[in-house]
Amino acid sequence: MTAATRTATWTTAVDDAPIAVTTAGDLVAVAGAAGTAWILDLADGTPVGTLTLPGGLLTLEFSPDAAHLALAGPTGYGLWRRSDGRFLNSQTGAWSNAVRWATPDRVALASGRRALVLDTDGALQWSTDPAPSTVTDLAWLREGRRLVSSAYGGVRCHERHTDKPVAEYKYLGSHLAIALNPNGRWICTGNQDASIHIWRTRDGDELTMQGYPDKISRLAFDDTGRWLASDGAPDITVWDFSGKGPAGTSPRSLRAHENVTALAWRPGGSAVLASAGAEGTVAFWRAALGRAGGLLRPANARELPEAVTALAWAGPDRLVVADYEGRVEAWPLPDDLAL
Numbered sequence: 001m002t003a004a005t006r007t008a009t010w011t012t013a014v015d016d017a018p019i020a021v022t023t024a025g026d027l028v029a030v031a032g033a034a035g036t037a038w039i040l041d042l043a044d045g046t047p048v049g050t051l052t053l054p055g056g057l058l059t060l061e062f063s064p065d066a067a068h069l070a071l072a073g074p075t076g077y078g079l080w081r082r083s084d085g086r087f088l089n090s091q092t093g094a095w096s097n098a099v100r101w102a103t104p105d106r107v108a109l110a111s112g113r114r115a116l117v118l119d120t121d122g123a124l125q126w127s128t129d130p131a132p133s134t135v136t137d138l139a140w141l142r143e144g145r146r147l148v149s150s151a152y153g154g155v156r157c158h159e160r161h162t163d164k165p166v167a168e169y170k171y172l173g174s175h176l177a178i179a180l181n182p183n184g185r186w187i188c189t190g191n192q193d194a195s196i197h198i199w200r201t202r203d204g205d206e207l208t209m210q211g212y213p214d215k216i217s218r219l220a221f222d223d224t225g226r227w228l229a230s231d232g233a234p235d236i237t238v239w240d241f242s243g244k245g246p247a248g249t250s251p252r253s254l255r256a257h258e259n260v261t262a263l264a265w266r267p268g269g270s271a272v273l274a275s276a277g278a279e280g281t282v283a284f285w286r287a288a289l290g291r292a293g294g295l296l297r298p299a300n301a302r303e304l305p306e307a308v309t310a311l312a313w314a315g316p317d318r319l320v321v322a323d324y325e326g327r328v329e330a331w332p333l334p335d336d337l338a339l
Helices: none
Strands: 010-013 018-024 027-032 036-041 047-052 059-062 068-073 076-081 087-090 099-103 106-111 114-119 124-127 137-141 146-151 154-158 167-170 175-180 186-191 196-200 206-209 219-221 227-230 235-240 252-255 260-265 272-277 281-286 300-303 308-313 318-323 327-332
Touching: 018 308, 018 318, 027 059, 027 308, 027 327, 036 068, 059 099, 068 099, 068 106, 076 106, 099 137, 106 137, 114 146, 137 175, 146 175, 154 175, 154 186, 175 219, 186 219, 219 260, 227 260, 227 272, 235 272, 272 308, 281 308
Parallel strands: 018 059, 260 308
Antiparallel strands: 010 327, 018 027, 027 036, 036 047, 059 068, 068 076, 076 087, 099 106, 106 114, 114 124, 137 146, 146 154, 154 167, 175 186, 186 196, 196 206, 219 227, 227 235, 235 252, 260 272, 272 281, 281 300, 308 318, 318 327
16 A cells, blocks of 8 residues: 555654654654654644653653653653653663553653652652563553563562562563563563463463564553464464463464564454554554464555554554654554444
């Protein structure tokens, strides 16, 4: 599909290569690799403001109520407050590439070998003890009461006022990404050794999915917790976690990209996945229509002139995409995917 056939609600440009997009409420934020974040109005893409984190940016995430934005990068992190534009910039010198809000007033950030939990004034609420290596990803369990972090050797679970982990799930290797299903039954990691490792939280029973051509750095459950999508190959794989889980089954394969650069499930549990690739394609999938072990073609695909570097859903009916040259667009859900 050519650029002329795309139906963007709006298009704007930022002066950097975007590496991450986040949305909440009526706002969009786009992270540029060099350290500038652009805050845009979701309705029309109009710039609301910019922030700069010295040393560069790796990720960013709005609080659920869109009242705050947390940013993280190679040398520290920052917190922006919408009400008055205050920006707290903490240059810790520690690598920080994961941000996860537990509640509208509490956020966790990776900071070197530790995870820090802050309030919206930047005050430290608590932190984890040092992991064996740099913390690579974070997630929350039990409605924001338990923090899960990944590093070399597995994942660790922390709660406030505990010096040591309250639970550990070990697997030798470098863990790059975490995905938890919503009810907390499964903890999954994407790994440097081209595998997905899975633990069942109630008893620690574990399973490894191996044989991927490349490392697994993108991993996500849909809102129902049934479908797990991952990169690790030109094909995206989607595992079915219904019933007793994926043991003894084969994944669906979704083929559209030369190299996967982003993936995100549509909110609401409709089993619609959006994915992006270095060749400039954004593809939409109805994962539930495929069969285990089968190859699923896109339900809809669109193209940008440059490599797509980031995407994020803004509610169930709009997708925000960004490409390597700084083009940012908002797209309505394609008609053939409307429910």
